[in-house]
Amino acid sequence: xxxxxxxxxxxxxxxxxxxxxxxxxxxDVGRRVEELAAAAEAALHALAEALPRSSTAVVAPAAGARCxxxxxxxxxxxxxxGHALSAAAAGYRAGDTRVxxxxxxxxx
Amino acid sequence: MNxxxxxxxxxxxxxxxxxxxxxxxxxxxVQLAARVVGELDQLMTGxxxxxxxxxxxxxxxxxxxxxxxxxxxxxxxxxxCVLDTGRRILPLQAALDTALERAHREPLLDxxxxxxxxxxxxxxxxxxxxxxxxxxxxARLELLARHLSHDIAHALGEAQxxxxxCAATLERLEDTARSLVRTNEPALLRAxxxxxxxxxxxxxxxxxxxxxxxxxxxxxxxWAAHLPAERAELLELRTREDPSLxxxxxxxxxxxxxxxxxxxxxxxxxxxAAYPREIADLEGALSTADGRPAALLVRRLATxxxxxxxxxxxxxxxxxxxxxxxxxxGDRLRxxxxxxxxxxxxxxxxxxxxxxxxxxxxxxxxxxxxxGAQPGPDLADLVTSARDVYDxxxxxxxxxxxxxxxxxxxxxxxxxxxxxxxxxxxxxALLARDLEGLRAAGSQSxxxxxxxxxxxxxxxxxxxxxxxxxxxDDAVFLGSPGLLxxxxxxxxxxxxxxxxxxxxxxxxxxxxxxxxxxxxxxxGAHRFPAECPAGTPLVAQHTRYLDAHTPSLRTVxxxxxxxxNHLPTAPGRVDSGLLGELERLAxxxxxxxxxxxxxxxxxxxxxxxxxxx
Numbered sequence: 150x151x152x153x154x155x156x157x158x159x160x161x162x163x164x165x166x167x168x169x170x171x172x173x174x175x176x177d178v179g180r181r182v183e184e185l186a187a188a189a190e191a192a193l194h195a196l197a198e199a200l201p202r203s204s205t206a207v208v209a210p211a212a213g214a215r216c217x218x219x220x221x222x223x224x225x226x227x228x229x230x231g232h233a234l235s236a237a238a239a240g241y242r243a244g245d246t247r248v249x250x251x252x253x254x255x256x257x
Numbered sequence: 258m259n260x261x262x263x264x265x266x267x268x269x270x271x272x273x274x275x276x277x278x279x280x281x282x283x284x285x286x287v288q289l290a291a292r293v294v295g296e297l298d299q300l301m302t303g304x305x306x307x308x309x310x311x312x313x314x315x316x317x318x319x320x321x322x323x324x325x326x327x328x329x330x331x332x333x334x335x336x337x338c339v340l341d342t343g344r345r346i347l348p349l350q351a352a353l354d355t356a357l358e359r360a361h362r363e364p365l366l367d368x369x370x371x372x373x374x375x376x377x378x379x380x381x382x383x384x385x386x387x388x389x390x391x392x393x394x395x396a397r398l399e400l401l402a403r404h405l406s407h408d409i410a411h412a413l414g415e416a417q418x419x420x421x422x423c424a425a426t427l428e429r430l431e432d433t434a435r436s437l438v439r440t441n442e443p444a445l446l447r448a449x450x451x452x453x454x455x456x457x458x459x460x461x462x463x464x465x466x467x468x469x470x471x472x473x474x475x476x477x478x479x480w481a482a483h484l485p486a487e488r489a490e491l492l493e494l495r496t497r498e499d500p501s502l503x504x505x506x507x508x509x510x511x512x513x514x515x516x517x518x519x520x521x522x523x524x525x526x527x528x529x530a531a532y533p534r535e536i537a538d539l540e541g542a543l544s545t546a547d548g549r550p551a552a553l554l555v556r557r558l559a560t561x562x563x564x565x566x567x568x569x570x571x572x573x574x575x576x577x578x579x580x581x582x583x584x585x586x587g588d589r590l591r592x593x594x595x596x597x598x599x600x601x602x603x604x605x606x607x608x609x610x611x612x613x614x615x616x617x618x619x620x621x622x623x624x625x626x627x628x629g630a631q632p633g634p635d636l637a638d639l640v641t642s643a644r645d646v647y648d649x650x651x652x653x654x655x656x657x658x659x660x661x662x663x664x665x666x667x668x669x670x671x672x673x674x675x676x677x678x679x680x681x682x683x684x685x686a687l688l689a690r691d692l693e694g695l696r697a698a699g700s701q702s703x704x705x706x707x708x709x710x711x712x713x714x715x716x717x718x719x720x721x722x723x724x725x726x727x728x729x730d731d732a733v734f735l736g737s738p739g740l741l742x743x744x745x746x747x748x749x750x751x752x753x754x755x756x757x758x759x760x761x762x763x764x765x766x767x768x769x770x771x772x773x774x775x776x777x778x779x780x781g782a783h784r785f786p787a788e789c790p791a792g793t794p795l796v797a798q799h800t801r802y803l804d805a806h807t808p809s810l811r812t813v814x815x816x817x818x819x820x821x822n823h824l825p826t827a828p829g830r831v832d833s834g835l836l837g838e839l840e841r842l843a844x845x846x847x848x849x850x851x852x853x854x855x856x857x858x859x860x861x862x863x864x865x866x867x868x869x870x
Contacts, residue, residue: 168306171296175318178289182325185282185289189332192278193427196339199271202263204424205342212427215434216332220286223324227293230317237314 165242172235179227186220189213260413261353261372267416269346276340279332286329290322291481324437331433338426342419349412356408359401366402372409374402466505473690473697476511492520500527508598510694514616518593522575525568525597532565563604567632571597571608574640578612584648585655595662596691599632602668606632612643613660615695620657621704622646622817623664624803625688627712627736630669639663642803646709649805649814657818666691670713678741678771682724684717689725707731707817711802716740716771722748730754731816735787735802735809736763739771745781756816758787758809759830762798778829785812786827 193213197206297318300306360366360374367377376398467476492506506512507520539561543554571594578592593611601607615621624643626635643663650659667684674680692706706729710718715737721727723742732748733756734740742748745755759766759776766776775782787809789798802809812824 164300164306167296167300171293171300171318174296175293178293181289182286185286189279189282192275192282195271195278196275199268199275200342200420200423201266203267203420205420205427208424208427208431212335212431212434215431216328219328219434219437220325223321223328227321230314230321234314 165238168241169235169238172231172233172238175227175231175234177231179224179229179231181224182227183221183224186217186224189220190217260416261357261409264346264353264413264416265350267346267350269343269350272346273340273343276336276338276343279336279339283329283333283336286325286332288478288481290325290329291478293318293322295481327437328434331430335426335430338423342423345415345419349416352408352412356405356412360405363398363401365398366405372406372413374406374409376402466502467509467511469505469508470690471509471511473511473694476509476694477697477699480512492516500524503527504598507594508596510690511697512694513698514593514595514611514695517595521594521597525571525575525594528564528599529568529572532561532568536561536565560600560604563633564599564606567599567606567608567636568597570633570636571599571610574610574636578610578640578644581644583651585651593660596666605668606665607667608632608636608665609662609691610636610640610643611660611662612640612647614658615660615662616698618658618660619704620650620659620707620818621662621695622650622660622707622709623662623688623692625664625667625684625708625710625714625718626669627710627714627717628670628675630665630714632665636663636665639665645803645805645810646814646817649810650817653811653814653820654818659818661817664688664691667717675713676770678716678720681713681717681720681741681771684714685720685724688717688721689727692721692727692729705730705819707733709733709735709803709813709817710737711735712765712799713738715775719748719772722750730819731756731821733758733813733816734775734782735813736760736766736799737775738765738768739773740775740780741772743773744779745775753783754821755782756812756824757782757784758802758813759784760787760789760798760802762789762793762795764795765799774830776830778831780829782829783824784827784829785809786825787812 190213193209193216197209200206200209297315301311301315357368360368365377366374368374376395467479503520504524507517507524509517536558539554539558543551543558546554575592575594578590581590582588583590590612591614593615594609595611595615596607596609598607624639624646626639629635630639640663643661647659647661650661667687668680669684670677670680688708695706696703708718708721708727708729708731710716710733712735715734716739718732718734719740719742722729722732727749729750731754732750735758737757737759746752748755755775757775757780759774767774773780776784787802787807789801793801801807803813804810808825815821815824
C-alpha cells in the first residue's frame, strides 16, 4: 500500500504523552486480551468435562480453541500496535518524523 | 450407558462456574476495548493528533476494538446459555432421581436400556394367584410404569433440548470467531454496529440505560463501553424518541459531568416550555371535574406548580452564574447543573449546582445545608454561599482551579423530622453516591475534596463519613447540632483536617442533639474563630458562617484550596452542651455541690471562660 507523505501531514502531535498513553494502554489491553483468550479456552474445556457424553462436550473444546485463537491474535496485534504507537510518540517527542513511517507500517 | 445415567453424571456447579467465568471474560473484554477507545477519544477529539498517520492508527485501533467487542458479545451470549444450562441441571436430576427411586421401590418394575419402565415378564404370572387383588395390583403397576416412564422421558427430553441449545450456541461462537478472521473492515464495523440494534446479551446491556440509583462505577463502565458514534446515537436519536431519557441520563451519577450538565439544561428548558400548557390543561380539566378526580387534579396541579417554581429558580440561578465572571481571571464563570429533579420527594425537588468546573477543578467542595433547605426557596442562598466560597478560594489561591457545589441533594428535615437523624442517614447515602459519581466520572485525577456541612447538614456529612466508603481530604462542620462520631479521629479524614466553626451565640451549635459537639475540646477537631460582630441577633449567628467578608468564610475557603497550614484557632469548648448546662442548673436547684468537673473547667485553666458560654 503506498504510504501518504509523512512529515508535514503527520506533524500535528500537540501531545506526544497522550499518544504514548494510548500506546501503553493498547499494549496493556493486548496483553490482557491474550490472557482472556487462555481463560476462555480453559473455561470451555471445563464445561466439556462437566457435561460428559453431551453434545456440548463435543462442541465446547473446538469453540474454545477457535475463540482463543482469535482473541490471542487480536491481543498480539494490539500489543504490537501499542508498541508502534509508543515508538511514534517517542519519535514525535524527539522531533524525528521518520518513526512516523514505522508507525504507518505497523498500523497499515 | 443409558440417558438417565448420563444426565445424572452432569455437574451443575462446574457448568455454572464456566458460565460465570465466560460472563466475566466478556465483561472485561468490553471494558478493555472501552479503555483503548477512551484513550483514543482523548487524543482525537482534542485535535492533538491529526494527519494520515493518525487516521490510519485510529481506524486500526477501532478495527481491533470492534473485533474484541463482537467476540465479547458472542462470548456473552454463550455464557448466558451455559449459565442457563447449569441452572437447569439440578432440577432435571432431581426429577430423574425421584422417578428412578420410585421405580426401584417396585420390584416388579424393570427399567430398560432406553429408560422405559415396564412390568417384569413374570410379574403377571406372580400376581395372578393373589385372589381378587391381583388384577388391581397389575393395573396399578402398569399405570405407575407409564407415569414414571413419562416423567423420565420428559426429563431426558428437556436435558437433550438444553444440551443441544448450548451446543448450538457454542457452535455459533466458533463460527463467529472463524468469520471474524476473514471479515473485511466495513463488514466488521457493520456487525459491531448491528449488535447495537437489538441483539440480546451485551448489546442489550449497552442499550439499556442504567436504572436510577445504579452504582456510579457501573454507570461509568456502561458509558465507557460505547464507541463515540454510539454515544452520539444514544444522545441524539434516542433522546429525541424519548424525551424523558435526557432527564434520566442527567441524573445518573457516573456519567461525565459536562454531559450531565448539557442533558439537565436541555431537559430544564424543555420542561419550562411545557409547563404553561401542562398547567392550563390541568386547570381546564379541573373546571369540569368534581369529587375524587378533582382532588387528584388539584394534587397534580400543585405538584406541577411546585416543579415549575423549582425549575424557574434553577433557571434564574444558572442565568446569573452563566453571566458571571471569575473573580480572578475575568473569564466567564463555568457552572454545571449536576442534578435537577424538580419532582423528587413530591413537591420538594433535588438540585445540585457546581460553581466552577467540578469536572476539571483541582479542588472541589460540597456545601451541604441543613434544616428546611429546599431548592425552591433556598437554592439562591445556597448558590450565593457557594459563590462566596468560590470567590474567596480563587482570591486566596489564584493559580488553582476550584469548584464549589451547592448541594441540595437530600431531603432536609422539616419541623417534624429535625429532632431525628433519619433524614441525615438517607442524605448521607445520597451524598456518598454523588461523591462516587464525581470519582467514577473521572475526568480529573482525584481532586482535593472538602465537605462543608452546615447545621443538620453537618450531621449528614458526619454520617456519610462514618457509614459509607466516602473518602475526602477535609471535613468542615459549621453550627453543628452534634455529630455521630465520638472523636475527630473516628472520621476517615487525615489527622488535623476536621474543622469546626461554632459561634458563641449560635445556640444550635450547643445542642449536641445527635451526639458530640464537634466544637468541644474533647472531640479533637481544629476549631477556628467564627464569631459574629457584636449585636448580631442570636438566630442570625447560626446562619452567617459563609457570609461574604467574614473571617469564617476566609478560613473555610483556605481549607477548600488546601492552604491550611497557619489557620487561626479558637479554643475548644469544655462545657457539656445545652444538656450539660441544664444538668448544672438542676444541680443548683436541688442544692447539690457544683463540682468543677461538672462545669468542665476551672478558673486558671487556659480554656476557662470559653467564648461560647
